[in-house]
Amino acid sequence: MHQGRFDTLAIHAGQSPDIASGAVMTPIVLSSTFAQDGPGVHKGYDYSRAGNPTRTALEGCLAALEGASDAIAFSSGCAATTAILMMLKSGDHVLSGDDVYGGTFRIFDKVMKQFGVTADLIDMADPAKVEAALKPNTKMIWLETPSNPMLKIFDIERIAALAKKRGILCVVDNTFATPYLQSPLALGADLVVHSATKYLNGHSDVVGGCVMTSNKELGETLHFLQKAVGSVPSPFDCYLVLRGLKTLGVRMRQHVQSARTLAEYLEGHAQVARVIYPGLASHPGHAVAQKQMRGFGGMISFDVKGGLPAATKFLKSLQVFACAESLGGVESLAEHPAIMTHASLTAEGRAALGIGDGLLRLSVGIEDVSDLREDLDRGFRAALS
Ligand SMILES: *Cc1c(COP(=O)(O)O)cnc(C)c1O
Numbered sequence: 461m462h463q464g465r466f467d468t469l470a471i472h473a474g475q476s477p478d479i480a481s482g483a484v485m486t487p488i489v490l491s492s493t494f495a496q497d498g499p500g501v502h503k504g505y506d507y508s509r510a511g512n513p514t515r516t517a518l519e520g521c522l523a524a525l526e527g528a529s530d531a532i533a534f535s536s537g538c539a540a541t542t543a544i545l546m547m548l549k550s551g552d553h554v555l556s557g558d559d560v561y562g563g564t565f566r567i568f569d570k571v572m573k574q575f576g577v578t579a580d581l582i583d584m585a586d587p588a589k590v591e592a593a594l595k596p597n598t599k600m601i602w603l604e605t606p607s608n609p610m611l612k613i614f615d616i617e618r619i620a621a622l623a624k625k626r627g628i629l630c631v632v633d634n635t636f637a638t639p640y641l642q643s644p645l646a647l648g649a650d651l652v653v654h655s656a657t658k659y660l661n662g663h664s665d666v667v668g669g670c671v672m673t674s675n676k677e678l679g680e681t682l683h684f685l686q687k688a689v690g691s692v693p694s695p696f697d698c699y700l701v702l703r704g705l706k707t708l709g710v711r712m713r714q715h716v717q718s719a720r721t722l723a724e725y726l727e728g729h730a731q732v733a734r735v736i737y738p739g740l741a742s743h744p745g746h747a748v749a750q751k752q753m754r755g756f757g758g759m760i761s762f763d764v765k766g767g768l769p770a771a772t773k774f775l776k777s778l779q780v781f782a783c784a785e786s787l788g789g790v791e792s793l794a795e796h797p798a799i800m801t802h803a804s805l806t807a808e809g810r811a812a813l814g815i816g817d818g819l820l821r822l823s824v825g826i827e828d829v830s831d832l833r834e835d836l837d838r839g840f841r842a843a844l845s
Pocket of ligand 1: 536537538539561563564604608633635636654655656657658667668669
């Protein structure tokens with residue numbers, strides 16, 4: 461079934477009762493190979509790297525949620541990113557947002573470079589700067605919005621229009637927003653990439669990724685790369701993401717509501733030097749976020765006064781928030797970007813982005829928000845001690 465609104469698609473798209481048994485929930489098909497009626501005559505599956513029924517169900521659901529004609533599932537977000545970059549050739553150039561996911565930067569810097577694909581990172585908050593930074597060999601623009609951890613907002617519609625005018629592919633990493641809050645393809649992007657590890661699965665028990673597109677040719681190329689390179693998700697992981705997707709809308713509504721409550725609480729707190737949340741009027745990208753998002757997400761970054769000692773005491777005292785990397789699960793997480801997720805950047809690189817020693821990043825979960833606020837209170841009391 462591919463009809464209906466978001467919450468209906470999340471539960472039904474790509475899935476129908478199993479023909480053999482009537483099972484309402486999608487079976488986990490573990491078989492690596494499929495019987496053929498005769499040589500080359502089969503039911504659409506011959507070998508599980510090339511195609512698997514559980515994966516097909518997941519891809520159908522992912523495509524429907526992103527409003528795409530095709531979804532291609534991978535074994536991680538980084539595998540999805542790599543597959544997209546493998547469409548480029550030696551000599552090509554990628555222009556990327558500066559606050560891009562660390563693993564994505566590492567693929568640009570340490571993997572693609574040796575194949576002759578170069579990348580430049582710039583602040584894309586001003587689309588005029590994007591135009592100025594395009595080179596004759598720029599073949600792809602890579603946008604991550606909201607970005608991580610500074611939650612910068614880039615104007616997808618304007619940047620995608622610029623890319624289209626020059627025949628450049630526009631890719632949006634939609635991991636932080638999810639298709640519930642932001643639809644990059646409708647805003648003109650050619651490709652959407654996700655770490656399904658985060659909100660799509662939503663329960664911090666799978667590593668996965670996917671790419672969505674409504675361009676048939678790109679879809680075919682990516683399906684080919686999925687099969688040829690082979691970084692495919694296991695049937696069990698596909699099942700788990702499919703299960704997680706069913707509650708994506710319900711979860712996102714709570715993530716957004718609780719994050720707003722906590723962002724406002726933090727903005728009024730005497731021990732907080734700065735709160736970064738796209739839903740606050742104080743955020744420089746607030747107007748663009750309001751234009752292109754249907755809600756401002758569940759991630760908050762803030763600077764606690766007192767630098768590293770205060771930030772460390774704060775994190776160590778939390779009881780509901782776990783001190784951990786990653787994001788997007790039902791459980792709340794808090795982390796220190798300079799020491800944890802963004803340690804691979806140089807000190808100058810972090811300083812240029814505004815990632816200081818007092819910066820903390822919250823992935824606001826869906827526990828009772830009063831318990832979350834009390835936990836932050838506990839952190840602030842500890843930071844003062
Ligand atoms: C986690 C993440 C990735 C990479 O995904 P993995 O599943 O960890 O490989 C890419 N982009 C963003 C924004 C992420 O948060």
